Amino acid sequence: MSAPQVQVKRREDAPSYLQGGDLGPWGIYLEQVDRVIPYLGSLSRWAETLKRPKRALIVDVPIQLDDGSVAHFEGYRVQHNLSRGPGKGGVRFHQDVTLSEVMALSAWMSVKNAAVNVPYGGAKGGIRVDPRKLSRAELQRLTRRYTSEIGLLLGPDKDIPAPDVNTDAQIMAWMMDTYSMNQGATITGVVTGKPIQLGGSLGRREATGRGVFVVGQEAMHRLGMKMEGARVAIQGFGNVGGVAGQLFHDAGAKIVAVQDHTGTIFSDTGFDAHALAAYVAEHRGVAGFPGADVMKPEEFWSVKADVMIPAALENQITVANAHKLRAKLVLEGANGPTTPAADDILRDAGVTVVPDVIANAGGVTVSYFEWVQDFSSFFWTEEEINERLTRIMRGAFSAVWQVGEENGVSLRTAAFIVACSRILQAREQRGLYP
Numbered sequence: 001m002s003a004p005q006v007q008v009k010r011r012e013d014a015p016s017y018l019q020g021g022d023l024g025p026w027g028i029y030l031e032q033v034d035r036v037i038p039y040l041g042s043l044s045r046w047a048e049t050l051k052r053p054k055r056a057l058i059v060d061v062p063i064q065l066d067d068g069s070v071a072h073f074e075g076y077r078v079q080h081n082l083s084r085g086p087g088k089g090g091v092r093f094h095q096d097v098t099l100s101e102v103m104a105l106s107a108w109m110s111v112k113n114a115a116v117n118v119p120y121g122g123a124k125g126g127i128r129v130d131p132r133k134l135s136r137a138e139l140q141r142l143t144r145r146y147t148s149e150i151g152l153l154l155g156p157d158k159d160i161p162a163p164d165v166n167t168d169a170q171i172m173a174w175m176m177d178t179y180s181m182n183q184g185a186t187i188t189g190v191v192t193g194k195p196i197q198l199g200g201s202l203g204r205r206e207a208t209g210r211g212v213f214v215v216g217q218e219a220m221h222r223l224g225m226k227m228e229g230a231r232v233a234i235q236g237f238g239n240v241g242g243v244a245g246q247l248f249h250d251a252g253a254k255i256v257a258v259q260d261h262t263g264t265i266f267s268d269t270g271f272d273a274h275a276l277a278a279y280v281a282e283h284r285g286v287a288g289f290p291g292a293d294v295m296k297p298e299e300f301w302s303v304k305a306d307v308m309i310p311a312a313l314e315n316q317i318t319v320a321n322a323h324k325l326r327a328k329l330v331l332e333g334a335n336g337p338t339t340p341a342a343d344d345i346l347r348d349a350g351v352t353v354v355p356d357v358i359a360n361a362g363g364v365t366v367s368y369f370e371w372v373q374d375f376s377s378f379f380w381t382e383e384e385i386n387e388r389l390t391r392i393m394r395g396a397f398s399a400v401w402q403v404g405e406e407n408g409v410s411l412r413t414a415a416f417i418v419a420c421s422r423i424l425q426a427r428e429q430r431g432l433y434p
């Protein structure tokens, strides 16, 4: 995944360690904050807080490779804001990771956690590495050294990492073990997204896709759209898109188009999403799914659909394709799939976009449940988890919808108004130290 390239000219808005014409993803975030400030009333006095990460740690991660040589990797952990609670956010292993990207992702976590009202601040981490080029043993050494290097920031009441791009339950198990070894006691609550046997939560794997489906149901209801027979197009049929697709299918919608890194497939009558998920698990992509018509990749965005779910990468709906969308509703399963300029095009065309900070917040919500269960060492049933997740997602969506209606703004701006107000209220009530 390559970082979105956005030219942001307001250099004075950037912390001095990020000077330059191209601020990357951090520039997109600053633009989103600027759109919200006029709606923050007296809290706008504190808005500068949102434009500066609380702290950013850059670490050198040296490891011995299997051939005996030593390699150095660049690692980051950024805590954007801790006013509402400990830092929470994933760790990404990717060759394109930059400080700008980790800063933006940490800020979006502050907004997401506040939008669904879980008691966390925002954080994010990453290592600039292509993990496919490492052996399993090298990956374990990299994860453990990185965890030790950022260990001074971590802890169940300080900062709690989780999986993100190219990190999974095994990496979380290694992080938990490394932190526990350094502390001299098993501390499961230091990370979420762990294996179930190590204090992970039932329903965590499906949580993000389930959240996309729940907010989709709510949005369709408010827009007067019928679920039965609704045409749905999904980019990315992995953890998020695959689960969301199966839930939409079960609710009576038709999954008419799916695009992933192997191809784009179409079925006017709709795919059996469960059969497609099983096929993807076996063949690692949708290409070749029996009975599917093949589409050109660029045709995907103009497919006749009522609901479009980008659930793969950043920077997918842009000025180049936004005007082609025929869907009435976009549910952002991925983080940052729509650029600010494309957002404006969609708004002018009357397309409702449920932004990532609400649509994909199901994952962090069940991570919150995992952390709570770890503290009490008492584990809930999957039914309890899904029921609580649905309640939180519906409540968060409804609050954002109402703010959008009251202010005549997009759901993205509304979500930022709700979230930034909560963050800055906490800032104000706590007061400045000293």
Ligand SMILES: NC(=O)c1ccc[n+]([C@@H]2O[C@H](COP(=O)([O-])OP(=O)(O)OC[C@H]3O[C@@H](n4cnc5c(N)ncnc54)[C@H](O)[C@@H]3O)[C@@H](O)[C@H]2O)c1
Residues within 6 Å of the ligand: 165, 208, 235, 236, 237, 238, 239, 240, 241, 259, 260, 261, 262, 285, 311, 312, 313, 314, 333, 334, 335, 360, 361, 363, 364
């Ligand atoms: N998993 C979570 O809990 C979670 C939570 C919040 C946000 N997200 C975001 O959702 C997105 C997807 O995450 P995931 O966990 O489903 O990942 P995943 O690895 O399970 O699936 C990614 C999907 O994207 C597809 N893809 C990759 N490159 C593509 C390309 N060039 N064109 C089209 N499709 C492509 C892959 O084929 C795959 O189907 C990411 O943006 C991630 O940050 C995930």
